[in-house]
Amino acid sequence: MLIKLLLLSTLWVLLIWQFLGYPLIMATRYNSSRLVNKDYSFKQSVSMIVATYNEITTIGNRLENLIKLNYPKKMYEIIVVDSGSTDNTRDIVHNVIRNLNANDPSIRLITEEQRNGKSSALNLGIKYSRGDIILVVDANSTYDENILYEIIPHFKDNSIGAVSGRYNVQNQDSKIPQAEAFYWQIENATFKGESSLDSISTVIGGISAWRKNLVTFSTQAISEDLDMTMTLRKKGYKIKYEPYAVVYEPAAGTVEDQILQRKRTCLGTIQCMVKHWRDILTPKNMYFNFIFPSHKIIPMFSPFIFILLTITYLLVEKNAVIIAHLLVCVGLSFICYLLLVKYISDDSSRAKPMSLDSIINIGKYVLLNEYIILLAWYNYVFSNYSVLWEKPQSTRITELGSVLNE
Numbered sequence: 001m002l003i004k005l006l007l008l009s010t011l012w013v014l015l016i017w018q019f020l021g022y023p024l025i026m027a028t029r030y031n032s033s034r035l036v037n038k039d040y041s042f043k044q045s046v047s048m049i050v051a052t053y054n055e056i057t058t059i060g061n062r063l064e065n066l067i068k069l070n071y072p073k074k075m076y077e078i079i080v081v082d083s084g085s086t087d088n089t090r091d092i093v094h095n096v097i098r099n100l101n102a103n104d105p106s107i108r109l110i111t112e113e114q115r116n117g118k119s120s121a122l123n124l125g126i127k128y129s130r131g132d133i134i135l136v137v138d139a140n141s142t143y144d145e146n147i148l149y150e151i152i153p154h155f156k157d158n159s160i161g162a163v164s165g166r167y168n169v170q171n172q173d174s175k176i177p178q179a180e181a182f183y184w185q186i187e188n189a190t191f192k193g194e195s196s197l198d199s200i201s202t203v204i205g206g207i208s209a210w211r212k213n214l215v216t217f218s219t220q221a222i223s224e225d226l227d228m229t230m231t232l233r234k235k236g237y238k239i240k241y242e243p244y245a246v247v248y249e250p251a252a253g254t255v256e257d258q259i260l261q262r263k264r265t266c267l268g269t270i271q272c273m274v275k276h277w278r279d280i281l282t283p284k285n286m287y288f289n290f291i292f293p294s295h296k297i298i299p300m301f302s303p304f305i306f307i308l309l310t311i312t313y314l315l316v317e318k319n320a321v322i323i324a325h326l327l328v329c330v331g332l333s334f335i336c337y338l339l340l341v342k343y344i345s346d347d348s349s350r351a352k353p354m355s356l357d358s359i360i361n362i363g364k365y366v367l368l369n370e371y372i373i374l375l376a377w378y379n380y381v382f383s384n385y386s387v388l389w390e391k392p393q394s395t396r397i398t399e400l401g402s403v404l405n406e
Contacts, residue, residue, distance in 0.1 A: 004316050005325065011309045012329040018302055019366075020336035022294045023186050026193025027343035036240075038153035046076040046148060047131030047212070051121035055139040056087040062139050063096045063107065071148040073105045078137075079129060081121040083112040117387035119217035119224040126215065134215055136225070138206030141249040142170070150245040151209050161214050161237025162229065164191070164200060165207035165245030176258055177251040178358070179365035185344035188243060190295065195241035198286035199233050201295035202226040207247040211237075222387055223268020226296075230276050233287045259372055260390055266376035267385050269296050300377075303370040 048066060052059055059080070066078050080093050093109045100107065110128055112121060126134055133155060135148075147165055154163045166188055169181040194200045205225040214232060221227040229239050252258040273280070273296070279288045280297070316322050379385050 001316070001321070004312055005321070008309065008312050008325060011305050011312070014298060014305055015302065015309075016329070016333055016336060017294065018298045020333060020340055023190045024336055024340045024343070026197070027189035027340065028193070030189070030192035030196050031343065036154070039156055040149060040153055042153045042156045043072065043075060044133050044152055044155055045131040046071070046133045046135055046152070046209075047125070047129035048076060048078045048135045048137050049122055049125035049129065050078065050080045050137045050139055051118050051125070052080055052082045052085060052089050052139050053115055054085045054087045055089045056092065058140045059089055060092045060096065062137070062141070063093070065142050066137065067104050068145060069143060069148055070145040073103055076105050076148065077130060078105055078107045079110060079125045080107065081110045081112065081125045083115045083121050115388055117219055119219045119221060119387065122217050122224070123219070126212065129212065132212055134210045134212050136205060136208045136210070138249065141206045141247050143207070144246040147207065147245040147247070150242050154240050154242065155211065159238055160240055161232040161235070162203055162208060162210045162239045164203035164209075164239065164241055165247055166241075166243045167204045167207070168246055168248050169251045170248040171250040171253065174253055175361050176255070176365065177253060179362050180251040182344075182362055183365070186340070189340070189343045191241040192243060194291050194295070198291060199239040200241045201291050202229045203239060204247070206249060207245060220387065221268065222264060222271050222385060226268055226272050227275070230272055230279070230292070233285070234276070234279055255368065258368060259375065262369060262372045263376050263379070264390070266300065266373050267380055269300055270376060270380045273297060273300065300373060303374045306370060
């Protein structure tokens with residue numbers, strides 16, 4: 001009985017640490033640390049690379065957004081790398097280029113005749129880039145106009161190899177995006193703490209800035225952004241988080257699209273765990289020995305923890321012991337949740353108490369993601385995956401950019 005209780009307690013500790021404890025400690029760490037004193041006068045040239053494939057519904061509005069950023073126009077360029085689009089994506093890009101004003105940043109279109117994966121497209125864009133900093137841009141997102149002013153000052157510190165911005169869910173009008181918005185509030189609090197401690201566990205792919213001389217993305221990586229984060233940290237460079245550089249992007253609105261999107265992310269994490277296992281197991285730094293295991297490795301094993309937890313409870317003969325143990329663990333989880341809620345709101349206000357319906361919705365979201373992790377493991381073990389990205393259609397804007405009809 002004692003061994004079973006110890007096992008149950010260990011499993012609960014791992015789950016509480018993953019979902020509540022680690023984010024709470026990181027949020028507390030950030031709030032007790034000094035804010036970064038940025039030199040806003042520091043500027044570097046930037047090359048924005050947008051990898052596209054059949055982005056007819058998004059690329060026009062995306063380019064308009066990038067053109068209007070609040071940064072000296074001659075200090076950044078936009079490079080669209082189109083990989084074999086079969087729609088009018090390239091025509092829209094050409095139309096935007098024709099209508100540029102003299103004071104607009106330059107836009108160039110580079111083409112690949114076939115899809116070789118996002119890493120291949122990014123590397124091609126880097127090859128033709130002129131900026132000191134590479135900013136990876138998703139075609140279906142929207143930037144706050146001040147993102148470059150917020151990100152670039154970090155690079156004044158030569159020890160920093162990359163900087164990531166903050167992801168905000170754009171379409172919080174249905175249950176899955178609402179739950180994902182809550183997830184990203186927790187991620188935001190966690191990233192802040194990680195950045196103040198050492199480095200964030202991974203950049204956000206749609207708003208990640210890199211020193212050009214350090215970056216060549218692996219064409220074999222499923223999650224090229226996570227792989228490059230780990231590679232730079234292994235070389236001694238730190239990866240920072242800038243919460244005031246905000247990107248807005250639609251979250252997957254259907255279960256099918258959520259599975260498509262999250263499974264790829266999980267596959268990429270598993271691949272990186274295997275690729276960089278020596279660095280994770282070797283005493284190295286806070287990133288490899290604490291941040292990455294807490295934020296990335298434990299979640300990839302959480303479905304198995306849930307399964308083992310259920311089996312162990314079934315093996316305990318005394319119902320009174322099960323109930324008492326559950327009450328203690330659930331009570332501890334609730335206390336951690338109440339503390340965490342204080343840190344996951346926007347900077348301007350504290351999080352409001354959540355309704356019972358919202359909590360149930362989040363529970364369903366967690367269970368869906370546990371199922372997705374199991375699917376990712378199955379696909380990884382049987383090598384059923386590709387580096388080519390599949391676009392969840394519910395994350396794409398349904399209206400064409402205004403430039404289409406010009």
